[in-house]
Amino acid sequence: MGKWGLLLGGLIVWAVDFFALYAIASILPGTSFVARALAIVVTLAALAADAWLIRFAWKAAGSAGDEVDGWIARTGLAGAALSFVSVLWQGFPAILA
Amino acid sequence: MTSETGFDPELYKRFPTREERPDSEVEELDRIWEAPRGWAFLTVVNNNYIGVFYIGAAFLFFLLAGVLALLIRTQLALPLNGILSQEIYNQVFTMHGTVMMFLFAVPMMEALGILLLPQMLAARDLPFPRLSAYAFWAYFTGGLFFFASIFFALAPNSGWFMYPPLSSKIYSPGINADLWLLGIGFIEIAAIAGAIELIVGVLKTRAPGMTLARMPIFAWALLVFAGMILIAFPAIILCTLLLELERALNWPFFDAMRGGDPMLWQHLFWFFGHPDVYIIFLPAAGLISMMVAALSRTELVGYHLIVLAILATAFISFGVWSHHMFTTGMPRLSIGFFSAASMAVSIPAGIQLFAWIATFAAGKPRYNTPTLFLIGALITFVIGGLTGVMLALVPFNWQVHDTHFIVAHFHYVLIGGAVFPMFAAFYYWMGMTSRRPLSERLGKWVFWLMFTGMQITFLPMHLTGLMGMPRRVWTYLPHTDWMATNMISTVGAFVLAAGVLLFLIDLARNFRFTVRHDAGNTYGGGTLEWLRAGSYSTRSIPVVRSRQPLWDDPDLRDDVDKGRYFLPFSATGNRETIITSPVRAEPQYLQILPGPSVWPMLSAIFTAGFFLLLTIQAYWPAVFSGVLVLPCLIRWLWDTDRPVASDHADVGGGIRLPTYSTGPGSHSWWAVVSLLVVIFMIWLMTVFSWFFLYGVHTYFWAEMGEPLWLIPILGGYGAAAGLVLLGRHLLARKDSTLWSPPTQFLLAAGALMFAFAADFIGWRSAGIDPEASSQAALVMTFLAQQGQLVAVSVIMALYVAVRNARGLITRPRNVTFDVVALFLLYTAGQGAASAALTRLFPGGF
Numbered sequence: 001m002g003k004w005g006l007l008l009g010g011l012i013v014w015a016v017d018f019f020a021l022y023a024i025a026s027i028l029p030g031t032s033f034v035a036r037a038l039a040i041v042v043t044l045a046a047l048a049a050d051a052w053l054i055r056f057a058w059k060a061a062g063s064a065g066d067e068v069d070g071w072i073a074r075t076g077l078a079g080a081a082l083s084f085v086s087v088l089w090q091g092f093p094a095i096l097a
Numbered sequence: 098m099t100s101e102t103g104f105d106p107e108l109y110k111r112f113p114t115r116e117e118r119p120d121s122e123v124e125e126l127d128r129i130w131e132a133p134r135g136w137a138f139l140t141v142v143n144n145n146y147i148g149v150f151y152i153g154a155a156f157l158f159f160l161l162a163g164v165l166a167l168l169i170r171t172q173l174a175l176p177l178n179g180i181l182s183q184e185i186y187n188q189v190f191t192m193h194g195t196v197m198m199f200l201f202a203v204p205m206m207e208a209l210g211i212l213l214l215p216q217m218l219a220a221r222d223l224p225f226p227r228l229s230a231y232a233f234w235a236y237f238t239g240g241l242f243f244f245a246s247i248f249f250a251l252a253p254n255s256g257w258f259m260y261p262p263l264s265s266k267i268y269s270p271g272i273n274a275d276l277w278l279l280g281i282g283f284i285e286i287a288a289i290a291g292a293i294e295l296i297v298g299v300l301k302t303r304a305p306g307m308t309l310a311r312m313p314i315f316a317w318a319l320l321v322f323a324g325m326i327l328i329a330f331p332a333i334i335l336c337t338l339l340l341e342l343e344r345a346l347n348w349p350f351f352d353a354m355r356g357g358d359p360m361l362w363q364h365l366f367w368f369f370g371h372p373d374v375y376i377i378f379l380p381a382a383g384l385i386s387m388m389v390a391a392l393s394r395t396e397l398v399g400y401h402l403i404v405l406a407i408l409a410t411a412f413i414s415f416g417v418w419s420h421h422m423f424t425t426g427m428p429r430l431s432i433g434f435f436s437a438a439s440m441a442v443s444i445p446a447g448i449q450l451f452a453w454i455a456t457f458a459a460g461k462p463r464y465n466t467p468t469l470f471l472i473g474a475l476i477t478f479v480i481g482g483l484t485g486v487m488l489a490l491v492p493f494n495w496q497v498h499d500t501h502f503i504v505a506h507f508h509y510v511l512i513g514g515a516v517f518p519m520f521a522a523f524y525y526w527m528g529m530t531s532r533r534p535l536s537e538r539l540g541k542w543v544f545w546l547m548f549t550g551m552q553i554t555f556l557p558m559h560l561t562g563l564m565g566m567p568r569r570v571w572t573y574l575p576h577t578d579w580m581a582t583n584m585i586s587t588v589g590a591f592v593l594a595a596g597v598l599l600f601l602i603d604l605a606r607n608f609r610f611t612v613r614h615d616a617g618n619t620y621g622g623g624t625l626e627w628l629r630a631g632s633y634s635t636r637s638i639p640v641v642r643s644r645q646p647l648w649d650d651p652d653l654r655d656d657v658d659k660g661r662y663f664l665p666f667s668a669t670g671n672r673e674t675i676i677t678s679p680v681r682a683e684p685q686y687l688q689i690l691p692g693p694s695v696w697p698m699l700s701a702i703f704t705a706g707f708f709l710l711l712t713i714q715a716y717w718p719a720v721f722s723g724v725l726v727l728p729c730l731i732r733w734l735w736d737t738d739r740p741v742a743s744d745h746a747d748v749g750g751g752i753r754l755p756t757y758s759t760g761p762g763s764h765s766w767w768a769v770v771s772l773l774v775v776i777f778m779i780w781l782m783t784v785f786s787w788f789f790l791y792g793v794h795t796y797f798w799a800e801m802g803e804p805l806w807l808i809p810i811l812g813g814y815g816a817a818a819g820l821v822l823l824g825r826h827l828l829a830r831k832d833s834t835l836w837s838p839p840t841q842f843l844l845a846a847g848a849l850m851f852a853f854a855a856d857f858i859g860w861r862s863a864g865i866d867p868e869a870s871s872q873a874a875l876v877m878t879f880l881a882q883q884g885q886l887v888a889v890s891v892i893m894a895l896y897v898a899v900r901n902a903r904g905l906i907t908r909p910r911n912v913t914f915d916v917v918a919l920f921l922l923y924t925a926g927q928g929a930a931s932a933a934l935t936r937l938f939p940g941g942f
Contacts, residue, residue, distance in 0.1 A: 003680050007309075007408075008408065011408055011409055011412040012412075014412055014413070014416075015412050015415070015416070018416040018434070018438060019416075021434045022416075022431060022434060024430075025428050025430040025431035025434060026428065026431060026792065027792070029428035029430075029431070030428060030429065030430070031429055031430055035430055036430070039430070065099050066099060067308070067310055068308045068309060068310050068680065068681055069099070071308075071309065071310035071401060072309065072310075072680075074401055075401045075404055075405050078401070078402060078405050079405050079408065079409065082405065082409055082444065082445070085441075085444070086413065086438075086441045086444070089437050089440070089441055090434060090437045090438060090441065092433075092437065093430060093433025093434055093436070093437055094430065094433075096433075097429060097430050097433060
């Protein structure tokens, strides 16, 4: 499972972030301060998780034992980076609303 | 090199072996894998037959839906046209969309997977050949019956997304909507069966050495495609079930007067519907990636980024469903999140597009028919993608919602993203299943007619939409200025159809089905499907050392043909393939595959009969058909999971593998877990419905359930789980009696029945009336789901007991025993969670 976790970690962070934002916006409809603040907190937490994953995958890519491990680490690293951008982008509506 | 399973990768160095192999081995393989003849041919299960049947059926539905499209365009060519009546027009556009989405696009991708995947992985077949046959026959018989409804003017007529209240009993009193709801729900079951087959196929039947980093992109795409089906399709199964229950039993899930809400349908439908677009696109993108590299005669640029893009598209596609609902008055912040996600999904799509363009640029492409179709696909898909980003912008979306702009957009996406790649694939892979390749000369005509026809049809349609013409209208008035663009679109549709007709002529002239004497590698591909193959796939299963093995090892084809790799013979005298590990594809065990059987086909026909007879309200024949499914399924399964004479078998190169495996290493375990994911998702969507309806109509909700009932309910489910675990423990103990393990399962089934009965009686004693409110209707839905699981659990426990009596439950571990244990445990867990949720929320906490 560890390999799959490394490969999909960033995308899982994105999914958790998205559904948390959806839940916040649905439970607290409108653009109240509480809803926006909660959304920003969730976004920051997801960005932190992505940053940690990027660091972890970077190290794993550097110390990979063979082709498969290296490939999984590099793909996971790119996935975490993509997730970082997407999570950040997705947080903007809470800031701008 | 590290190992995933304990297998020593140094053993790969034994291959290719050098000793000569006797011809008798090939003769035996031919005999074992030969397809039945005469009428028995219908019972064939080999993927190279079922795959072709499946593709043929899906293409037939493409043609039928295409004819409906021509009728639509003819009707709209002129204002106040009267070619079709209003009612028939409604049926025609509903069936066009429904058939294209449900009977063509998704099944075609599954069909291509069933045909190509085992060959690309150099597996002898998919791991559950009979399941493939079942999926095909269920889809084909159900699809034909469903389509036939249009000849009786009984076809669905509420649009391919069947929005209530239009599709509710009050506005659609006939059986048209029932046909859609039961027909589509059933066809999705066939799709899920195929998806489970593909997931296990990709993860467990790859050739040794074909690690995740060396998998063909199409295999990656199919893995993600099938995973998405498991997550997305339960939503449509649930919403069709809920609407049918509302129509048949007056349970008000979508009736706002009794606490339901039509928006619930839209959420559930689009949670399936938008990912479905990517479910169609991703396998096609996988095909494009394979063909772009082969036709450019170079390695695919950005392999790992393309894999990432496929994975990212799958994830993000589940966060965009509400962009179909921007005009419904959703919370503003929520709209912002969905808009952002809808734009973000263009990042992975862009990664793939740039990788394909870079591959073309880096290689030396020849401008043959498949290349032309690929370039046409890229151009068309980019246009559709750009209008997609426009539609993600909320203010623009508001302006063009439900206009012909949307129709133009999604046809660009689907024709560019799936139909053109499919035609490219037909030309590219035809040499694998036909004695002759298709004609290059005719193919270029086919392409240019289809490409220009497509652009002429749909480019002006953007303008029609921007000028305000709504979708799904039967006709329009002359003074609206929509006539010119509509006429152009109609001319384009007939040009497109001429291209398809020419393709049929090419097909008739050149396609000659074969599994042995095929035309071969016409376009010089480098992946394993181009190894010479017979009914048993390749003579031996190679060790994979790169992503394009045929390019990197010129001797590979001959070595495989001469049996110098794994499994050059039948090790046990049965149909077999090698099961490998999910990450590194290390050989784990030898799987014995079932052969031809009539039972999957009969099971499929009777399952189809059950659902489709219900739609015409022939209740007793439907029940009779449903009852017949059970003996057919049991008879089908009875032949499987038999004790094997020898624990281990030589698979070539002096390597011996086990002939049996249980637990997470076994392919059956993966299949059952996949099935449980589907069941869990149906349940999770019901939980979503529970909270959604509570959130929008809180004032209808009350504390209805008595929490004290949880004591016997949770006690019963807890006891069932404990008994299952005890039974599994006892099976592994040498000193347990013959009957003790299955007895625990029978007792567990009894405990499940007790807990379910307590749940049901508890609600009955509370005087619950499912017609009175959506809350009560949802409680009954949870109970209905649980009742089905308990019924299946009881049948499974009895099945294990009977197999045990016949000495078919092997010890200390047994696959059937394991998978039944998983199912029973899940049933107990879901039952407990449903009971707790409905009794404790709202008010019980």
